[in-house]
Amino acid sequence: xxxxxxxxxxxxxxxxxxxxxxxLGSERQDIIVLDADLSSSTQTKLFSTRFxxxxxNVGVAEQNxxxxxxxIALSGKTVFASTFAMFGxxxxxxxxxxxxxxxxxxxxxxxxxxGLLVGQDGSCHQSLEDIAIMRAIPGLTVMIPxxxxxxxxxxxxxxxxxxxFYIRLSREKTPVxxxxxxxxxxxxxxIEDGEDVTICATGVMVAMALxxxxxxxxxxxxxxxxxxxxxxxxxxxxxxxxxxxxxxxxTAEEHSIIGGIGSAIAETLAERHPTPMxxxxxxDKFGESGLGFELLEKYGLTASAIANAAKELVKxx
Numbered sequence: 001x002x003x004x005x006x007x008x009x010x011x012x013x014x015x016x017x018x019x020x021x022x023x024l025g026s027e028r029q030d031i032i033v034l035d036a037d038l039s040s041s042t043q044t045k046l047f048s049t050r051f052x053x054x055x056x057n058v059g060v061a062e063q064n065x066x067x068x069x070x071x072i073a074l075s076g077k078t079v080f081a082s083t084f085a086m087f088g089x090x091x092x093x094x095x096x097x098x099x100x101x102x103x104x105x106x107x108x109x110x111x112x113x114x115g116l117l118v119g120q121d122g123s124c125h126q127s128l129e130d131i132a133i134m135r136a137i138p139g140l141t142v143m144i145p146x147x148x149x150x151x152x153x154x155x156x157x158x159x160x161x162x163x164x165f166y167i168r169l170s171r172e173k174t175p176v177x178x179x180x181x182x183x184x185x186x187x188x189x190x191i192e193d194g195e196d197v198t199i200c201a202t203g204v205m206v207a208m209a210l211x212x213x214x215x216x217x218x219x220x221x222x223x224x225x226x227x228x229x230x231x232x233x234x235x236x237x238x239x240x241x242x243x244x245x246x247x248x249x250x251t252a253e254e255h256s257i258i259g260g261i262g263s264a265i266a267e268t269l270a271e272r273h274p275t276p277m278x279x280x281x282x283x284d285k286f287g288e289s290g291l292g293f294e295l296l297e298k299y300g301l302t303a304s305a306i307a308n309a310a311k312e313l314v315k316x317x
Contacts, residue, residue, distance in 0.1 A: 005210055007207065009176040011149075014043045014171070017155055019152070031054065032054050034069050035082050038084060041084070042112045067099060069100075069105075082112065084111060086130070088109060088111040090130075093133060096137060096140070096164070104163050111167070111169065114168045119171065120291070128282050131260045142166045143168070143231065144203040148176055149179070154229070190224060190225070190226055192224065194223040196246060196247075197246050197313055198246045200242075201225065201252040236272065239269065247276070248314060248316075249313075253280070281301065
């Protein structure tokens with residue numbers, strides 16, 4: 001790819017989630033869905049309309065959302081529970097830790113409206129710390145899809161896999177990167193190969209990483225782009241392999257650089273293969289009200305920022 005990369009299709013990961021729930025509900029009678037009074041936003045309303053007897057609105061009570069989900073899971077059901085990422089991971093953290101994770105219950109936490117792309121709702125709704133606090137919980141699988149089609153595969157994977165999950169979704173429509181999805185959603189993979197630097201991106205930042213790769217190619221820099229769809233468990237061997245092959249790593253996430261995917265990769269490489277790194281993410285700051293993609297620009301979560309970080313690293317090699 002040498003021309004400026006643009007995307008001709010955008011779709012919402014939360015809409016893909018709602019549609020997949022309906023499909024799963026048609027296929028399996030054990031699928032139960034709960035929401036904390038935000039079903040129109042999280043798109044669990046699609047399931048509630050089709051299967052009202054298997055849907056429960058617990059109201060604005062995120063701790064109850066987690067504990068009721070736990071009780072239903074103990075009866076043998078596969079439970080999906082949804083709200084906004086800020087409220088679910090923040091207010092519900094103790095219940096997620098002490099009930100879902102400790103007892104390894106079959107509850108899938110699919111929280112939407114994460115990161116800066118919540119936009120005008122402002123800092124009180126913009127979860128920029130949720131990856132950090134969720135990946136710290138033992139036994140909790142943490143995943144972030146790069147687009148709507150990966151979301152569909154990821155939700156199905158979670159439904160088929162026992163144990164607790166946290167899946168992080170966005171509010172805005174984001175680029176469709178995979179017209180057909182043939183990957184395992186629990187395995188990070190190389191989207192585009194390169195030799196000089198590896199860009200490890202997650203969520204909406206995968207599209208930015210692909211755009212950065214195009215810009216770098218014009219300047220003679222060969223960048224490898226990896227979709228970090230599963231944050232925990234982290235495939236440490238895969239990370240080390242790519243670090244050895246390119247000798248430089250840039251991470252990109254719509255999250256604080258503290259505790260997120262950049263931290264997870266840095267921790268791995270510090271112990272196993274120290275490698276020059278740069279982390280693209282929010283810099284220990286709260287968000288603010290504004291249009292989602294304009295906020296990404298303001299906070300430096302852009303293709304240009306990724307490309308500049310990659311060029312700096314390549315010069316140091």
